[in-house]
Amino acid sequence: MTVPVPSSGYAPTARPVSAAPARAPGSARAVLALAGRDLAEGRRMWAPLLLDIAYGVVNLALFLVISRVLTPKDGLLGASPHYFDFVAVGITFMLVVQTATSQVAGRVAQEQRDGTLELLTVQPVSAGVLAVGLAAYPFLVALLRAALYLVVLALLFGLDVGEASGLGVALILLAGAAAMMGVGIALMAVTVVTGRGDVLARLLLVALSFVSGAYFPVTALPGVPAALTAVLPSRVAIDGLRQALAGDPWGAELLLLTGGVAVLLPASVWLFDRALRSARRRGRLTRI
Numbered sequence: 001m002t003v004p005v006p007s008s009g010y011a012p013t014a015r016p017v018s019a020a021p022a023r024a025p026g027s028a029r030a031v032l033a034l035a036g037r038d039l040a041e042g043r044r045m046w047a048p049l050l051l052d053i054a055y056g057v058v059n060l061a062l063f064l065v066i067s068r069v070l071t072p073k074d075g076l077l078g079a080s081p082h083y084f085d086f087v088a089v090g091i092t093f094m095l096v097v098q099t100a101t102s103q104v105a106g107r108v109a110q111e112q113r114d115g116t117l118e119l120l121t122v123q124p125v126s127a128g129v130l131a132v133g134l135a136a137y138p139f140l141v142a143l144l145r146a147a148l149y150l151v152v153l154a155l156l157f158g159l160d161v162g163e164a165s166g167l168g169v170a171l172i173l174l175a176g177a178a179a180m181m182g183v184g185i186a187l188m189a190v191t192v193v194t195g196r197g198d199v200l201a202r203l204l205l206v207a208l209s210f211v212s213g214a215y216f217p218v219t220a221l222p223g224v225p226a227a228l229t230a231v232l233p234s235r236v237a238i239d240g241l242r243q244a245l246a247g248d249p250w251g252a253e254l255l256l257l258t259g260g261v262a263v264l265l266p267a268s269v270w271l272f273d274r275a276l277r278s279a280r281r282r283g284r285l286t287r288i
Contacts, residue, residue, distance in 0.1 A: 115286045
């Protein structure tokens with residue numbers, strides 16, 4: 001697929017994007033084309049990315065100091081032996097959650113402002129391929145950042161990985177990212193229709209950081225039954241990562257995440273398709 005560059009003052013009438021899946025080879029090429037476009041644009045972002053990682057290291061060092069003065073009750077941290085191990089895993093996966101919320105919503109909003117979203121909808125691809133293609137690059141970068149964080153944590157901060165299951169960590173990260181992509185595509189749909197999905201995304205990011213147990217156990221939240229948050233993909237992924245890093249069983253979390261992917265991705269793609277249709281009818285695929 002050739003991804004067009006918008007021409008000045010021109011916005012073609014878009015043909016409907018079908019929600020039906022395209023042929024697998026063509027779909028894969030379309031996703032790779034969109035990811036490749038974003039990669040070409042993102043090469044200028046390596047310096048900010050390195051600065052972001054440097055900031056992350058400073059942030060982790062702060063939590064390391066905090067962890068040395070905290071003494072949680074026995075058993076409160078679950079599989080994590082120390083508070084720093086507990087919070088480090090939460091911070092790492094919140095990089096993926098941040099991508100699924102504010103970054104993906106911001107990306108589709110930028111596509112609307114640039115006029116490229118309307119141009120992309122005339123391509124012979126399904127809404128699902130378009131949605132995954134737009135989200136692919138941010139999620140690949142988020143997974144890379146998460147992997148780098150784990151390496152830095154193990155090498156420089158003493159994260160206990162002696163009993164860790166590398167396979168478990170990799171599978172939980174991938175499944176968790178796929179499940180959160182479903183959340184991200186749903187936010188993309190909201191952004192297409194309202195133009196303000198970024199506001200909702202930021203609020204959701206803050207809420208998920210609390211109810212997913214990223215910084216402290218969910219059981220410590222007053223008035224929030226832990227059972228109500230047990231099905232959140234962000235919480236399941238964080239719990240699964242802690243289990244895998246501690247060498248404890250992680251299969252149940254992987255199964256839950258796989259089920260979440262099977263539900264969230266098709267549902268979010270359907271919403272995205274309906275959002276495109278609605279925006280097209282109202283002439284809002286491009287927002288100046």
